[in-house]
Amino acid sequence: MDINFQHVNFKYDKKQKINTLNDINLTISKENEFITILGHTGSGKSTLVQLMNALILPTSGSLTIFNQEIKQKRNQPLKEIRKRIGLVFQFPEYQLFEETVLKDIMFGPVNFGLNMEQAKQQALDTAKLIGISDDLLERAPFNLSGGQKRKVAIAGILASNPDILIFDEPTVGLDPKGKKELLSLLDKIHKETHKTIIIITHDMNIVANYSNRSIVLKEGNIVFDGKPIDLFNNKTMLQSMNLDLPYISRVAENLKAAGKINYKSVPLTLDELYDCITGDLNE
Amino acid sequence: MNKIAFGQFVNTNSIIHKMDARIKIIGTILFMITIFLVPTNNFYLLGALLVFALILILLTKVQLSKYLKSLKSIVFLLVFAFVFQVIFRNNGTVIYIHYFKFTWNNIVVASFIAAIYLLIRKYLPMKFIFFVLTTVLIIYILGLPMHGAILNQNTIKLSIYEEGLISGSFIILRVLTLILFTTILTLTTKPTELNNAIESLLKPLELLHIKTSVFAMMVSIALRFIPTLFLEADKILKAQASRGVDFNEGNLKAKVVQIISLLVPMFVVSFKKADELAIAMEARGYIPGEKRTKLNEMKLQFSDFIWLFIFVGIFTTYILLRIL
Numbered sequence: 160m161d162i163n164f165q166h167v168n169f170k171y172d173k174k175q176k177i178n179t180l181n182d183i184n185l186t187i188s189k190e191n192e193f194i195t196i197l198g199h200t201g202s203g204k205s206t207l208v209q210l211m212n213a214l215i216l217p218t219s220g221s222l223t224i225f226n227q228e229i230k231q232k233r234n235q236p237l238k239e240i241r242k243r244i245g246l247v248f249q250f251p252e253y254q255l256f257e258e259t260v261l262k263d264i265m266f267g268p269v270n271f272g273l274n275m276e277q278a279k280q281q282a283l284d285t286a287k288l289i290g291i292s293d294d295l296l297e298r299a300p301f302n303l304s305g306g307q308k309r310k311v312a313i314a315g316i317l318a319s320n321p322d323i324l325i326f327d328e329p330t331v332g333l334d335p336k337g338k339k340e341l342l343s344l345l346d347k348i349h350k351e352t353h354k355t356i357i358i359i360t361h362d363m364n365i366v367a368n369y370s371n372r373s374i375v376l377k378e379g380n381i382v383f384d385g386k387p388i389d390l391f392n393n394k395t396m397l398q399s400m401n402l403d404l405p406y407i408s409r410v411a412e413n414l415k416a417a418g419k420i421n422y423k424s425v426p427l428t429l430d431e432l433y434d435c436i437t438g439d440l441n442e
Numbered sequence: 443m444n445k446i447a448f449g450q451f452v453n454t455n456s457i458i459h460k461m462d463a464r465i466k467i468i469g470t471i472l473f474m475i476t477i478f479l480v481p482t483n484n485f486y487l488l489g490a491l492l493v494f495a496l497i498l499i500l501l502t503k504v505q506l507s508k509y510l511k512s513l514k515s516i517v518f519l520l521v522f523a524f525v526f527q528v529i530f531r532n533n534g535t536v537i538y539i540h541y542f543k544f545t546w547n548n549i550v551v552a553s554f555i556a557a558i559y560l561l562i563r564k565y566l567p568m569k570f571i572f573f574v575l576t577t578v579l580i581i582y583i584l585g586l587p588m589h590g591a592i593l594n595q596n597t598i599k600l601s602i603y604e605e606g607l608i609s610g611s612f613i614i615l616r617v618l619t620l621i622l623f624t625t626i627l628t629l630t631t632k633p634t635e636l637n638n639a640i641e642s643l644l645k646p647l648e649l650l651h652i653k654t655s656v657f658a659m660m661v662s663i664a665l666r667f668i669p670t671l672f673l674e675a676d677k678i679l680k681a682q683a684s685r686g687v688d689f690n691e692g693n694l695k696a697k698v699v700q701i702i703s704l705l706v707p708m709f710v711v712s713f714k715k716a717d718e719l720a721i722a723m724e725a726r727g728y729i730p731g732e733k734r735t736k737l738n739e740m741k742l743q744f745s746d747f748i749w750l751f752i753f754v755g756i757f758t759t760y761i762l763l764r765i766l
Contacts, residue, residue: 214680238686246684253674254681256706266703270686301710315685 160186161323161355162211162244167220169206179206181379183220187211189243189322192355193346195366195387197402198376204359205249207376208325211357212246213237225322242271245321249328251312255300260291260311263300267319278318285318289344306337313341317348324348325357330365342369367391367405367427375400391425407432450512450625451632454503458630462746463639466627469753473623479760483612487763488619494756495622504629512625513618517570520617524610531606540600542584552580637662642740653731663719671712678707 162185169180180203187194196204209215210222213229222229224240248254257263261282268278286296289310295303300311313329326345330338346369349356358365366373366387373390375383377400383390390397391404404412404425411426414436426432453459458466473491480487499509559576566572581600631639641658648654682703683689689700728734 209680212684214683234690238688241684241686248677248681248684251681253707253711254678254685254703256703256710267685270688319686 161189161225162187163221163223164210165221165223167210167217167222169203169210169215170218171206178218178379179203180210183207183210183381185374185381185384187323187355187357189355190353192357192372193349193370194355194357194372194374195370196357196359196374196376197361197366197400199401202376203379204376205327208246208327208357208359211323211325212244213240214246238271242319243322244325245316245319245323246325247313247316247327247329249331251316252305252308254312254315255308258299259297260300260303261286261296263311264314264318267315271319281318281320282314285314288348289314289317290340306333309333309337309341321354323355323357325359327359328361329358330360330362345369363403363405364407367408375402388424388427391427411435450508450628452504452508452629456501456503456630457745458498458502458626460743460745461630461749462740462742463631463635464642464740465742465746465749465753466631467636467639467643469749470623470627472753472757474620476757476760477616477620477623479764480616481764483608485612485615487760488612488615491756492615492619492622495619495626498626499622502626502630508629509622509625512628513621516617516621520614521570521574523613523617527610527613528602528606529600531603531609532601534603534605536601537604537607538602540581540585540602542598542600543587544584544598548584548586552583555580555583633665634662637665638736638738638740655734656730659730667715670715671708674711675704675708678704678711 164183164185167180167183168178169183170178196207198204206215210217211224213222213224216229216231218231225243227240229235229237229240255263257266261279264282264285265275265278268281269275273281283296286293291307291310291314295307295311300308303311309329309332313326316324324345329341329345333341342365345356345358348354349369358370360366370387373383373385373387374381375390382400383396390402391408397404403409405427407429408425408427411420411422411432414420415422420435422435426435473495477488477491480491499506555576559572563569563572627636637658640661641654644654644657679689682700687700687703692700
């Protein structure tokens with residue numbers, strides 16, 4: 160597997176009594192996975208994805224990324240890993256610094272060893288894909304609106320053409336339209352290229368609508384790793400993890416409680432709910 | 443999460459902690475002056491001050507290791523000052539003369555030891571002690587009567603005089619006492635308390651139309667935001683690292699780009715935070731220079747007057763001893 164955690168523990172500080180991440184066992188493939196990582200603030204979600212990009216190193220245990228064992232020492236070659244795994248931080252607009260939008264998008268590819276021409280081509284392609292209009296490319300990134308800045312920052316990661324894409328709460332602070340655009344873009348990338356996408360989120364609707372695997376963290380432990388439908392069908396587990404159902408599922412639950420519809424597995428998307436209702440009518 | 447503990451404050455709620463911060467500052471300043479009022483090489487008077495400092499340290503109930511930690515940073519300075527006093531004093535009673543003999547054998551052995559030291563230095567604990575030991579050893583070896591061709595006919599000698607030793611020790615003791623007094627202040631007073639106390643002590647400057655409260659506010663905001671900016675810097679550092687910036691390597695040009703990729707976002711974040719803070723302060727009615735009430739009004743207690751009396755008493759005693 161492409162990312163492989165085996166009994167990985169992590170502490171920020173040696174003096175820390177409780178591990179920030181505790182005995183993490185996880186394998187992630189670079190293809191066909193759309194993973195959502197859930198959990199409360201402080202449960203270790205951001206720490207987990209930073210380990211995947213080798214930005215922080217495991218305190219103990221074995222972490223292998225693309226067949227490279229990540230050791231607990233500095234000065235190991237990590238550039239290749241960072242190229243192949245793109246990590247978009249929370250509020251990525253703060254990482255912009257170049258004079259023009261185009262230069263900022265090119266920054267990553269140039270660092271990863273492309274020459275100027277190739278980097279420019281990659282940047283232009285990415286800008287097109289993500290919907291950054293040409294007239295923005297020569298403007299200073301600081302004069303853009305918040306949503307546009309976020310797009311530019313995400314383009315800066317996508318332009319390096321990573322194999323796995325990780326997003327730390329990508330939709331926070333975006334308006335509903337921007338949110339929808341971004342998510343459908345990620346979905347499109349996933350469907351067209353089959354690249355694995357990992358999203359940290361608090362939004363159950365993203366989990367229900369897009370992901371095919373969910374990982375739930377609680378106090379540094381993985382408490383659930385599996386299909387979202389299995390998570391949402393298990394009411395007691397949901398409650399113990401303090402998670403909600405997606406909107407559609409809540410509507411379905413109320414309809415079921417009122418005796419209007421019936422189902423075995425709770426509908427997660429509008430289509431499933433529609434099928435559930437029309438199916439009942441057909442019977 | 444917050445790795446940067448600011449200041450050295452340790453709360454043990456002792457009587458020193460409860461002392462008014464203004465009195466503590468005044469006391470520290472008085473003691474600093476007192477230490478330099480002690481006549482040179484008068485160990486009794488300086489020793490008395492050191493004993494007083496030790497009594498205060500016991501009263502603070504803070505672990506001694508905290509004080510040792512603050513002394514650790516100046517050990518180098520102390521040893522340096524001592525060595526200079528010992529080497530460059532050349533009048534008075536001689537107690538020891540060390541003759542250097544530069545023969546081939548001496549030099550080879552000495553260089554050998556120096557080389558070993560340089561090789562294993564990385565793995566040594568307490569580097570400084572080993573450095574001193576090695577230096578002493580090399581000097582000793584260079585004085586051994588070994589055979590071999592003599593390189594230098596004129597013997598170089600290192601004479602140690604009694605006065606040098608005495609004044610060297612006196613300097614060490616003086617700086618030690620000084621550091622202990624200031625450490626008591628920083629270990630027992632919160633940075634905000636210190637800031638408020640300085641503001642209060644500088645009040646008289648307002649007669650000259652200098653707005654001390656504004657400066658105090660600036661200082662406290664700066665202190666408050668140091669950890670926040672460290673966290674921001676860490677975030678940006680990681681974000682750029684994931685875009686392929688390798689902060690460990692690169693030539694000069696790459697280094698410049700690395701620093702710019704960190705600095706520009708830091709400026710943007712700082713200005714944004716400053717802007718937000720200014721608006722939040724204004725929304726809560728802050729007007730620079732206007733009179734503000736305080737949550738913790740500093741009031742002098744009876745015990746504070748006793749402390750002040752003790753401090754001033756010691757100070758005047760030393761002045762009188764100096765004059766008489």
